[in-house]
Amino acid sequence: MPSIVRACVVGASGYTGGEILRYLAFHPNIEVTMATSREYVGLPIHYVHLNLRGFYKGLKFEPLDLDKIGSKCDIVFLSVPHGVSLELVPKLLEMGLRVLDLSADYRLKNPEDYKRWYNREHPHPDLLAKAVYGLPELHRDEIRNARLVAVPGCNATSSILAAAPLVKYKLVDLDHIVIDVKVGSSEAGSKAYSGSHHPERENAIRPYDPTGHRHVAEIEQELSLLANRAIRVAFVPHAVSAIRGSLATVHAWLNEGVDEKAVVRAFTTFYAKEPFVRIVRSGLLKYPDPKYVIGSNFADVSFAVDNRVNRVATFAAIDNLGKGSAGQAVQDMNIMLGFEETLGLLIPPLKPA
Amino acid sequence: MPSIVRACVVGASGYTGGEILRYLAFHPNIEVTMATSREYVGLPIHYVHLNLRGFYKGLKFEPLDLDKIGSKCDIVFLSVPHGVSLELVPKLLEMGLRVLDLSADYRLKNPEDYKRWYNREHPHPDLLAKAVYGLPELHRDEIRNARLVAVPGCNATSSILAAAPLVKYKLVDLDHIVIDVKVGSSEAGSKAYSGSHHPERENAIRPYDPTGHRHVAEIEQELSLLANRAIRVAFVPHAVSAIRGSLATVHAWLNEGVDEKAVVRAFTTFYAKEPFVRIVRSGLLKYPDPKYVIGSNFADVSFAVDNRVNRVATFAAIDNLGKGSAGQAVQDMNIMLGFEETLGLLIPPLKPA
Amino acid sequence: MPSIVRACVVGASGYTGGEILRYLAFHPNIEVTMATSREYVGLPIHYVHLNLRGFYKGLKFEPLDLDKIGSKCDIVFLSVPHGVSLELVPKLLEMGLRVLDLSADYRLKNPEDYKRWYNREHPHPDLLAKAVYGLPELHRDEIRNARLVAVPGCNATSSILAAAPLVKYKLVDLDHIVIDVKVGSSEAGSKAYSGSHHPERENAIRPYDPTGHRHVAEIEQELSLLANRAIRVAFVPHAVSAIRGSLATVHAWLNEGVDEKAVVRAFTTFYAKEPFVRIVRSGLLKYPDPKYVIGSNFADVSFAVDNRVNRVATFAAIDNLGKGSAGQAVQDMNIMLGFEETLGLLIPPLKPA
């Protein structure tokens, strides 16, 4: 790898695109040479991303031009709506580029699952096999050698990180796992819609998609892999009143003989060498709150054992635009490119945020 | 009953006390003749309750004086910290007053439960038997004849309302019930503390007391009564970023042969005649959100059946200061006094709020 | 007047329309017989106004049909976008109906002003003369006899109420008046747009239209009338992070010899008999905050005199959907119809809100 890698962000005017630009603005080994947008062609980056005024001087939004990407870039971030990556990915791979796809298009390994959850045949099932699910805590080695990384969804990331140690070490009844997620408004992207209208969205405590949220597919895929058996979860996401942040609460019943020590051991073992997973065990707050990871790639995790009911609750808190998308994408990129995994990512979260 | 009943609010400077005053300000048959406060004696009501400027002219906060209450009032609302009601209640009852206690002191029927959850012997176990748990949807007839009503906690109210039809009609696996609650900041009362400091509390998505929240005791008591067997629940409350509102999400697995129709029937039957429970089945939102009950005594409930996993999620949304405390107390009072149950309570919630 | 008056709300699916419905739901002398909407024809009121579930049973949104309005209604509220009332008003008046127009179309008395601020000729300049600017504190007697009331804009209401006593009694330098307004997100209506997208609107502290906001025209018209000379103001509104609320801060320099007593006298005299203006002089907060008038038709006003710089700051806090539009419209209606002015409006604001 050359010391400076040239990156393109496709769909750079949205929230995940903008956040990738924010992270890359202080990444020492990356030069962003292209940023595409359908709506803002010809305008400077800061026209849309008011936060980036003073950064990326000279860079303007360009139309999507594959040849140009091929000639000017080494790696591509796809921050596009679901469905758009389906055809972009094979073309970019063919041109020899590495691809980090932040859409859901290449996250499911099984074409049948894709069909069930997305109501269409996947046009490139062979690529599903080659794509790597970009959660380093589960697939670091595969990411290292991947040409195509499918960056996980934000609620899937928090859910999997909260559940993984329980499932991996089979500490709980795998047939009765509930995942209740609470997430901020930026999760739905940068386009205004009736449900995102401030007077309607602020103060919301609102369940949505309680029986068919698509992130369930990823969560069940990854937890099943960990358990080496099929797992189905009861999953309900809730829109709550914050801009950033996703908290997953996993509720489960402990298997016989499993005590708090076993849970402690599972978490500390599972996350022992993870640079971005922080186990919360002491401090002014005893449990994770996404407030304290805002602006970063960290995931704060923890758990509580209830001996009275023989149950456990586990928690994972992330910034949906950090570890939940853009930050994780940059972490994946570092791994793919053989950089130090934490390069450009060790900026602490804000507080208060 | 005389057409005008004289009421006293003890602890009138707090949030539930203030909200009772707000409701009673437009109740046609109630005159508030006393309002007590330790901190604001001698000051007018609106000194603390800025919203009430122009109301209750002439009324001032007074010290707690039982004799005076006895001579000036017919009914007493106790909006006091847990523990304070323990000794107040028997004295007020002895004076022939009716009592609505918004604290937790008389909510549990079983003295053993009280001891387990509150770490002390209850000094008046006999009164526990006489107290009625003030959830009209479960105990309307008993409330009618009660001298002492223990008004339920806010998170207990939303939890029980969401779970009751499932439990009553035994539609779900009663051994695997999860209740995940999200609640606004006013739930913790009017006293500032480090966790309520705006920069720390705003944007929070924060689990608390995930293994021992005291509202569990009420919830299990009432659900066990409904099921006629012991029920234990997995309960985790979360502080989210709103001032008012409590949403309970109940996650459960359906018994064999139970389908969506059965769930619909359970909810419509259970709440058929309830004036304050609104079943949400259509509209711009398909599921309840406390946003749309703010300022009122309404509870919006609904459910979603997931055939894939054979599970159900049910929801109840309340204003924690409405159906979650002050509104419910006034509803209880109407029932106790033989008034129309909805008297003074049919003010629609705010929107947007 | 008959004891029950039949009302129609045109544009009933928006925020001001919905709030009029909320107020009228507990008005003892009004029956809402029609509610129109272009988008939701045939759907029940609560389909859109989730807060109103259980109210207005049987009432559905209808298309705008003037004949039907003429036959079913006595009074009409127009909650329509600016421009739409221009042609509706004369037709409704011709049919003998009384009209409360919440748009800006009939607020300016001078057709030249209308042209300057709205960039078009007013098609019915004669009606401008007959319309009454619906601020009871300034035009109560005219409202009493009006067939057409132009309900003031929210920021105009807070601005005028804060400035009026200073201007009326000529306490300040009339050539140097600054009005700095802060307003919540519901002010812009119920339609989502990029600026109202929750992630962009929440936490905003954002000046807008700092040199040409149209409410300036109303403010200057009314203050000029009060002063009996032309007045121009420096006006800047700011979008801040709340759903409801408008606070106007008026900054001015005191004329020679004017001291705090004179300011106190001006406010207490000017608002002596106003049922909805509350002068804030003591309490836990010394100055008004819209938080404490939310859900109501109250306006809290106050002032501070700075002897060091010989200046004064005055404040008026309203709920933009209360005294700033729907509440004020109902107050105007009560006056027009000869009802008690406060009828159906003496519900205290929420706290905390």
Next chain:
Amino acid sequence: MPSIVRACVVGASGYTGGEILRYLAFHPNIEVTMATSREYVGLPIHYVHLNLRGFYKGLKFEPLDLDKIGSKCDIVFLSVPHGVSLELVPKLLEMGLRVLDLSADYRLKNPEDYKRWYNREHPHPDLLAKAVYGLPELHRDEIRNARLVAVPGCNATSSILAAAPLVKYKLVDLDHIVIDVKVGSSEAGSKAYSGSHHPERENAIRPYDPTGHRHVAEIEQELSLLANRAIRVAFVPHAVSAIRGSLATVHAWLNEGVDEKAVVRAFTTFYAKEPFVRIVRSGLLKYPDPKYVIGSNFADVSFAVDNRVNRVATFAAIDNLGKGSAGQAVQDMNIMLGFEETLGLLIPPLKPA
């Protein structure tokens, strides 16, 4: 200067102390060797600053020990309540340390001013003369040689940055300047108090100290210096609903002959070489909003000229914990130490935030 400078943060458990730690965590040339706190002695930094978990491993809060500071540190940040620095500063200077004082104790040059605004004699008036007001845009050269920098207050920073070009080039009537500030809740520090209680503080639009806010003293001092004549301002700060952010709106009347071009020229000239002041002239928003500088040391400034009234409104938006305190302190430190002024500070703000 050695390439690594050792820093101490006194009062490191508060918000400005924590934010300094956050900035210094990625400053390449600073090692934080000490962090003091009265309340948290012996606890790790992340116990309080949950965001900093994983950073500053091994560093614990220590009691304030001047000898230890002298032996372990080269430079000291004082993040202490007003009054505490008065006696600390001379001792630290005597020990040869450089001091950045974030309190108000050494900001005023004139001991008479200090007495008037802080109601006491300044115990070290000689040091007032030596202290430099740490606003690089006004005092860069003095900061370079300073041993003691008094870091400006947040509202003073936004106010001065918005007004400075107008005053410096005498474009406006200097006798009628209004500064209306809106600020988030973190401005008041990390200690909970009744006014910061979430249910009371959220949604606030609340004037405070409208006639005697102490930041007026700094603002008038600096503007008077710029104008070379005495300037008094009409200043009212408002608490609004955000955690971070301060927006100053300056309202003024243009001198004869001054047009928009002159204002443009004034701003572009005045801020031509400033690395942290960004003039907002185009983009999705035309005027500054602190939302888009959150987490950074940037100040976004702009203006609007109203020819109709011959007035101007100018705006400056900062993060009160960035350019309003901790960020500015680090910028000052870089200047004092001869580092690149932007070192460790070129992290873009968050969006959305």
